[in-house]
Amino acid sequence: MVVTVRTFAGFREELGFDRKSIYLPKPITVEGVWELISESDLPVNLLCAVNKEYALLDKMVADGDEIAFFPPVNGG
Amino acid sequence: MGAEVLIEIRQQRFDPWQELARYQNESGLLPGSYGACATFVGAMRDFNQGENVREMVLEHYAGMTEKLLIDHAEALALRHDLLELLILHRVGRILPNDSIVLVAAWSAHREAALDACRGMMEYLKSQATFWKKETLVDSADSVRQRWVDNVSG
Numbered sequence: 001m002v003v004t005v006r007t008f009a010g011f012r013e014e015l016g017f018d019r020k021s022i023y024l025p026k027p028i029t030v031e032g033v034w035e036l037i038s039e040s041d042l043p044v045n046l047l048c049a050v051n052k053e054y055a056l057l058d059k060m061v062a063d064g065d066e067i068a069f070f071p072p073v074n075g076g
Numbered sequence: 077m078g079a080e081v082l083i084e085i086r087q088q089r090f091d092p093w094q095e096l097a098r099y100q101n102e103s104g105l106l107p108g109s110y111g112a113c114a115t116f117v118g119a120m121r122d123f124n125q126g127e128n129v130r131e132m133v134l135e136h137y138a139g140m141t142e143k144l145l146i147d148h149a150e151a152l153a154l155r156h157d158l159l160e161l162l163i164l165h166r167v168g169r170i171l172p173n174d175s176i177v178l179v180a181a182w183s184a185h186r187e188a189a190l191d192a193c194r195g196m197m198e199y200l201k202s203q204a205t206f207w208k209k210e211t212l213v214d215s216a217d218s219v220r221q222r223w224v225d226n227v228s229g
Contacts, residue, residue, distance in 0.1 A: 006137070008137055008205070049140060049205075052137070052139050070137065071223070072225070073202070073205050073206055073207060074206060074207055074224050074225070075177070075204040076165075076176065076177050076206075
């Protein structure tokens with residue numbers, strides 16, 4: 001299956017991309033996706049979303065999902 | 077009857093007072109239907125955490141931000157029995173004194189309008205997918221950038 005990975009703010013700068021499609025030979029969790037795209041340990045301030053909804057790191061991803069990684073938000 | 081909710085994320089600068097007047101004039105608010113309008117306007121400072129800020133770039137997760145705001149706005153409108161709720165938020169390159177956000181809530185009574193306005197601001201600060209990157213300048217005119225932590229309120 002194929003998923004799209006999005007990154008924002010400081011994580012986009014660290015990882016060097018803002019959007020990437022990756023092929024997954026078997027189902028994995030959101031945390032597993034992070035391990036595929038990053039060489040660093042899981043950041044303590046990492047937030048994630050699946051299909052534009054906040055998600056936990058142990059959520060399983062599905063074909064066609066958009067998985068986003070970002071730091072704590074700061075609007076207003 | 078449900079409240080009208082308008083949410084806009086805008087690249088261009090805006091004058092919150094003009095936007096407020098225009099919205100009120102053009103909305104479906106009937107004369108005499110509301111007893112309170114609570115507003116919040118957030119503007120960019122030229123200082124933050126003890127440093128001088130020259131400008132800021134505000135980015136967001138297009139699609140997710142709007143979804144979060146619409147869901148929360150509808151929940152607030154229902155909870156507080158609002159008549160209208162307006163949210164206008166800047167993104168892109170922002171300079172000191174630019175308005176960043178306008179929230180306005182119309183209701184029959186003040187408590188509902190004030191609570192809804194505060195509720196939306198707290199949500200914008202803690203949940204909505206925006207991030208700010210400041211350009212700082214020191215006394216020697218050297219420039220650096222930093223991502224803003226959500227600590228200054």
